[in-house]
Amino acid sequence: MGGRLTRQRASVLRVLTACQDFVSAQELHVRLVTADIPVGLSTVYRALRDLERAGRVDVVRDEAGERLYRPRPADGHRHYLICRRCGRSRPLDSDVVERWAERVGAESGYSAVEHTVELSGICGRCTGLCA
């Protein structure tokens, strides 16, 4: 399933995990380079693509359409509420939506139904700062 274990891939996963929030590939690349862990940008993109395929990360898009990654909790698939100002995210209890999506999908006659659910807002800390 996973390919060879290279220094680069290990570093990408380690630094991503240390983030605890959604980060873009570019941002992650900067963090790696800043931490004196030289990894090419292409390699970061490839590592993230592979992690995504392996179901190890959750992916969302910000308003500009940029892809943001976050390590997926061990207990599987999650949805998040993300601060549009600072990016802080928290996983949600989404049982209700999961059941709704399943039911609607089944009733529709469509097959292989997938869903995207994202909430965004301004977190308490950001509401405090400025206005």
Added chain:
Amino acid sequence: MGGRLTRQRASVLRVLTACQDFVSAQELHVRLVTADIPVGLSTVYRALRDLERAGRVDVVRDEAGERLYRPRPADGHRHYLICRRCGRSRPLDSDVVERWAERVGAESGYSAVEHTVELSGICGRCTGLCA
């Protein structure tokens, strides 16, 4: 609210409405040109941006991140189930999710909470064709 009523803007909205499904800006531009309605691509993008700001269209992103537009039904905000193969979409009854999103948002301490909900699958017609 809208600015001047130009031939181009009128055409964009008319052809978009005739589509009855999600279309990309580029696709819409091709349809316009094909129908002998010359409109610049930039103008299509600008018209769609304005329609979006005015709440006249719903916007989703396909898997490639491309933005797709569909005229919004008169009764407001909707969510859709879209065929990943051919693009056919149907509006969903999303009361359950609306209430869930509202509750979760309120409990979170975040303000100005917004949500994105999209279902995608393979429609009956596409399942029939090939495999």
Added chain:
DNA sequence: ACTCGTAATGGGATCCATTTTCATATAGCC
């Protein structure tokens, strides 16, 4: 530990949707 085949790397080129620029056209008010 050494070799070797093959997958992985990375810097630059390339892709492509979307935005910006700016000279020109025109809607809409007098």
Added chain:
DNA sequence: GGCTATATGAAAATGGATCCCATTACGAGT
């Protein structure tokens, strides 16, 4: 009809993501 702020559109710029390909290095086999 004239005026002017606004809209247009062709071309250039932007920027995230992917591709290319010569080079590197993982790791299985010995």
